[in-house]
Amino acid sequence: MVQAQATICYINMQLEQLRPDITMTGEVGSPVDYKIPDIEGYSFSTEMVVGLDDDEVPTFVKKYSRVLYQANRAVRIELRYQKLAAPQPKRADAKQWVAQSDHKFLVKSQQETVPVFDDEQQLIENNVLQPNTFGTYTQQKEVSGKTYYQIAPHQWVQADDVVLVEDNPKTKQPELWQMTPVDFAAVVKIPANMQVVLWQINPQTLAQNKLTAHLLDNGTELKIDGKILIAGELFYHIANDNWIKAKYVSRR
Incomplete structure (x- = not known):
């Protein structure tokens, strides 16, 4: 019975170590039994294995692929993680409250079109909402006394320009x-x-x-x-x- 080693590495996309390496030992030709753990603040991205051939060319494999212990060489398994986007910092000149939600709204009919704003509350040119159309928002925030709803990444609409509507079929419609x-x-x-x-x-x-x-x-x-x-x-x-x-x- 010939034994071999495999090293499990946990790194980010900049090749920085996120947690200590683990060295495992097993019989040549048997699968390396390792897990892909959750790491706070990161999401698993890709898996790369070094040592599967004589030239030791790095090989990207699918998640949970079978990696075998190799004769005469140690296998290095790199589990690479992508850092999650950090929440946007609060502006010093504005009170903000952001909450996860999923609400349906109707664009008001009193205007020809309704403007869309970026993360800094600046108008996005050539991006408007049509009156009497429906949409959903996932977050809301308050800036300088005005409430904004996020309708897409980096896109916001003022709460004054829309009306929230009930989207529960079990409830009598308003x-x-x-x-x-x-x-x-x-x-x-x-x-x-x-x-x-x-x-x-x-x-x-x-x-x-x-x-x-x-x-x-x-x-x-x-x-x-x-x-x-x-x-x-x-x-x-x-x-x-x-x-x-x-x-x-x-x-x-």
């Missing part, structure tokens, strides 16, 4: 998701020299289309049979079709 039946007469209330535009709305997707050719004058009488709340904006459904923003309507 009015935001529902067309609520109503029944009342109303009249358009706007300045006499102006007109108000009507909308098409899909109650399932909340998609809105402005009907620029469908305009109503001040004093137009309406029959309202439904309402829906979209990103904080209340719309009334006109009995014969289409929608009108509630702020332009007064009950009779």
Whole structure:
């Protein structure tokens, strides 16, 4: 029975030692029985073995591959770890609170587009969110009194530009998701020299289309049979079709 040795090394990607090496002994041709432990602050990346051939060329192998004890040479097994990204430091001029979460939001409809910011709260050019679209965020922080939601790596949106929505199918959906039946007469209330535009709305997707050719004058009488709340904006459904923003309507 011929014995051989193998050395297990735990290093980072800069070849710096993370914990002491372990030397193991076993029979030539038998597998080296070693583990890949967790190391705090690091994630396992790659495994490299030196000593599998006469030239001792380093060989990258898959995780948990069978490495055998070799005759006339010691095997060196390098377990390489990648350092985990450190949490971003708090800015000296801002109070920040960052929490892990997974929330769904709806972009508000009052603006044409909603801006996206980088980690330093600077606008990212040519990167905007469209109104009435859904998204999720994974973290939030407060900077200079404003709350930001992280929607992608190094991308944030202001909390004031979105509305959080319930994403639990076991819970009754809020009015935001529902067309609520109503029944009342109303009249358009706007300045006499102006007109108000009507909308098409899909109650399932909340998609809105402005009907620029469908305009109503001040004093137009309406029959309202439904309402829906979209990103904080209340719309009334006109009995014969289409929608009108509630702020332009007064009950009779």
